[in-house]
Structures are given as C-alpha cells and as structure tokens.
Amino acid sequence: VVGSKRMSKFDVKSCQSLLQLLIKSRKNIASRIHIVNKIIAGLSSYVEPDELLYDTIIDAVEKLGHEGLSNNIEGMLKDTTRKCRKDICFFLKRMEFALKLNKRTEGEAGLNYLEAANNDLSRNAATYYTSTTAVSSIMDMISIYNDIDLSNVVQACLAFYHRGATSQVLGTLMDRANLLKQLLATEKFGSLESSLVEFAVDFAKRANTFSYQKSKEMLGGERKGTFVQATDFLVEFGTQGDWDKFGKHILQYLDLFSVFIDDVISVSGQGLLQNVLNKCLLQYSITDSDTWIRNWTLKKPNEPGILPTPSLHFQKVLKLIPSVVQTADKDKRLPLHYATGAATASYEVIMDVFKAYKHAASIRDPTTGLFPFQLAASNNNVEAAHSLLLANPNLVYSGINAHDRKRKRSSIA
Numbered sequence: 213v214v215g216s217k218r219m220s221k222f223d224v225k226s227c228q229s230l231l232q233l234l235i236k237s238r239k240n241i242a243s244r245i246h247i248v249n250k251i252i253a254g255l256s257s258y259v260e261p262d263e264l265l266y267d268t269i270i271d272a273v274e275k276l277g278h279e280g281l282s283n284n285i286e287g288m289l290k291d292t293t294r295k296c297r298k299d300i301c302f303f304l305k306r307m308e309f310a311l312k313l314n315k316r317t318e319g320e321a322g323l324n325y326l327e328a329a330n331n332d333l334s335r336n337a338a339t340y341y342t343s344t345t346a347v348s349s350i351m352d353m354i355s356i357y358n359d360i361d362l363s364n365v366v367q368a369c370l371a372f373y374h375r376g377a378t379s380q381v382l383g384t385l386m387d388r389a390n391l392l393k394q395l396l397a398t399e400k401f402g403s404l405e406s407s408l409v410e411f412a413v414d415f416a417k418r419a420n421t422f423s424y425q426k427s428k429e430m431l432g433g434e435r436k437g438t439f440v441q442a443t444d445f446l447v448e449f450g451t452q453g454d455w456d457k458f459g460k461h462i463l464q465y466l467d468l469f470s471v472f473i474d475d476v477i478s479v480s481g482q483g484l485l486q487n488v489l490n491k492c493l494l495q496y497s498i499t500d501s502d503t504w505i506r507n508w509t510l511k512k513p514n515e516p517g518i519l520p521t522p523s524l525h526f527q528k529v530l531k532l533i534p535s536v537v538q539t540a541d542k543d544k545r546l547p548l549h550y551a552t553g554a555a556t557a558s559y560e561v562i563m564d565v566f567k568a569y570k571h572a573a574s575i576r577d578p579t580t581g582l583f584p585f586q587l588a589a590s591n592n593n594v595e596a597a598h599s600l601l602l603a604n605p606n607l608v609y610s611g612i613n614a615h616d617r618k619r620k621r622s623s624i625a
Contacts, residue, residue: 289325297338299337300333330365370388370391415454415458460496495556548565
C-alpha cells in the first residue's frame with residue numbers, strides 16, 4: 213500500500229511498526245530501500261521520533277546501508293516545522309541518535325547529523341524554558357560515548373544556556389551551575405574559563421530579578437548546594453560589578469541573608485564565606501537604600517522598632533568566623549583592605565572592620581601598596597581615612613622617613 217501511493221503521512225508508532233516489518237522482510241534490498249525512504253519521508257512534520265523509532269531507523273541503516281537512506285534521514289532532521297521552538301532536550305535526543313548511529317555502524321555516518329544538531333541547538337532552540345533533565349542527558353551522553361570528542365556538543369550546550377540567560381528562571385541557572393561543576397569534574401573539557409566567566413556575569417545580572425521567596429526556597433531546599441556552587445563560580449570568575457549586584461540581592465532581607473551565610477558555611481566552609489564578605493558584602497551597609505530595611509529592624513511587642521546598625525551583616529559573619537578579619541585571602545588582602553578600597557563602603561562598616569582587628573590598619577594593601585587610610589582617602593571616604601590615621605599616626609611618620617631615605621639614597625648616587 214505504501215509503495216503504491218505517491219505520498220503518505222504517518223505518526224511515530226505507525227512509522228516504527230512499518231520500518232520493523234521492512235527490516236524483517238525478504239523482499240530485495242532495492243525495493244525495501246525505496247519503501248523505507250517513503251516511510252521516513254512520510255513521518256508527520258508535527259511529531260518527532262521517540263527513542264524507539266530512532267533505534268529502528270538505525271536498525272534499518274544497519275540492514276540496508278546508510279547511503280540509500282541518507283537523503284530522507286537528513287530531510288527528516290532538516291524539517292523546520294518539526295524543530296521550531298523546541299527546548300534543549302529535543303536536540304539532545306538528536307545528538308544521541310547521531311552518536312548511536314555512528315557507534316552501531318562503526319563508521320562516520322552520524323557525525324554530520326551530530327554537527328547539524330549542534331547548529332540547530334544554537335539557532336532554533338527555545339531558551340525561555342529548559343527541562344531539568346537536560347543536565348543528566350548531557351552527562352549520560354559524555355559517559356556512554358567517552359571515546360568520542362564531544363567538545364563541540366558541550367560548547368553548543370553551554371552557549372545555549374548563555375544565550376537564554378536574560379529570560380531564564382533561577383532553577384535553569386542552577387542547572388547550568390550543576391552542569392559546569394560536573395563538566396569540570398570529568399577533566400575532559402579544559403578549564404571552561406570563558407563559560408565560567410559568562411556564568412558569573414549572567415548569575416549576577418539575574419540576581420536582582422530573583423524573587424525573595426524563590427531564592428529562600430532554593431537555599432532552604434535540596435538545591436542549596438548548587439546555589440552555593442553558583443556563588444563560588446561568581447566569586448572566582450566575576451568582576452566587582454558582578455559582586456556588587458549579587459551582594460545587593462543577598463542583603464535585601466535579613467532571613468535570606470541568614471540562611472545564605474549558614475548554607476555557605478555548611479556546604480563550602482569558611483573560605484568561601486570570607487571571599488563573599490570581602491568581595492560582595494563589605495561594600496554595602498544595611499542602611500543602604502536597596503536594602504529592605506524593615507526586615508532588618510529589631511521589633512519588640514508594643515515598642516518602636518530599633519533600626520539595625522549599618523554593619524550588622526558584617527557582625528553576623530564575624531560571629532560565625534571570629535578570625536575572618538585576621539585572615540588574608542589568596543591575594544594576601546585583608547577585609548579592611550577590601551572595605552577601605554570600595555567607593556561604596558560606609559564609614560560605619562569600615563570602622564567596625566577596623567575595630568575587630570586594629571593591626572590591619574598598619575598593613576599595606578599588597579595590590580595597591582597603600583595603607584588602609586590611604587585607600588579610604590583615595591575613595592573620598594575622608595571621615596574613615598581621618599579616623600584610621602588618628603588611630604595610628606605613626607604611619608605618617610614612617611611614610612615621611614621612608615621618603616627621606618629614598619631622597620638621601622638618590623642624592624648620594
């Protein structure tokens with residue numbers, strides 16, 4: 213019947229059943245190839261092969277050869293109606309088909325289809341919605357086909373996530389962080405530095421669009437580890453602009469901030485919280501306009517609310533890690549260097565950091581070579597610069613002496 217008609221249309225089940233009949237048929241190969249091509253070409257443009265149909269197509273290629281079927285397989289995959297506005301999982305299934313075809317036929321029959329699926333993912337995939345199963349599908353593919361270089365597949369997937377970052381929800385960004393973590397663990401795809409930098413930018417940019425409730429649910433749920441991992445990527449690969457955006461989001465609500473710092477400690481330890489404090493938090497005070505100040509206000513029954521001190525966030529971190537003010541990071545910088553080096557840091561925050569470890573005022577910032585009072589002055593925080601200098605006036609004397617010694621050495625020369 214199929215052979216006698218000029219054109220037929222089939223659903224997935226019918227297509228798969230007919231192909232199975234022809235694979236088992238004893239008709240001559242040329243006749244079977246002709247009908248198989250009609251069946252593949254007759255698959256409705258409004259449906260996509262499922263795994264069983266893809267496997268049956270591969271069976272047909274094994275039995276009848278790829279050359280005689282390639283044009284219609286290619287036509288099926290090129291059909292624009294079929295692939296329009298589909299999510300990443302749609303194209304991952306096509307990649308899986310291409311890799312499986314290549315492996316089963318022990319040739320390179322599927323490599324062109326793999327490249328086409330990569331290109332389609334870049335051009336046609338809808339980025340506004342992404343299935344949570346995408347990450348496991350990618351990692352399964354890497355595990356099963358570990359003898360094939362899948363760098364192009366990985367880059368296509370990461371580019372897809374980056375392209376859609378402006379419209380993706382928090383959960384999708386967490387999927388992306390999880391994917392990056394797992395890819396790094398395989399040690400097959402290099403440092404992925406450019407993708408990690410893109411993630412840091414996208415995560416920070418989207419931070420202020422996350423609802424307070426969604427962020428809190430994420431931190432309080434099973435995916436808190438992924439949120440902390442995303443924060444780690446942000447701190448490691450972001451810029452000051454990225455850290456500022458993220459810091460503003462975390463400081464908006466007291467309960468969100470409290471859950472966040474507890475999760476960072478429990479999941480990643482003190483080192484990450486120290487970096488978050490230095491790069492994302494010391495630049496702001498609780499009384500900044502972006503903070504939901506009523507949430508930080510202490511309330512007692514039948515009494516007016518007591519406004520928080522501007523450095524309450526710093527005090528909470530200090531309570532968790534008393535040694536944080538004395539601990540230099542990998543760049544040999546102390547929290548006082550970060551606080552005085554930030555143009556947005558308040559006088560109150562700087563002075564509370566100083567009071568927690570006064571000796572830091574006598575230690576030069578290894579990045580700029582300046583003392584903390586000089587850093588504060590260079591950022592127009594005159595009040596903080598004056599207070600730090602009053603607390604240790606010998607810094608001026610030592611600076612003058614050092615200048616005189618340089619002049620004497622130059623005159624002798």
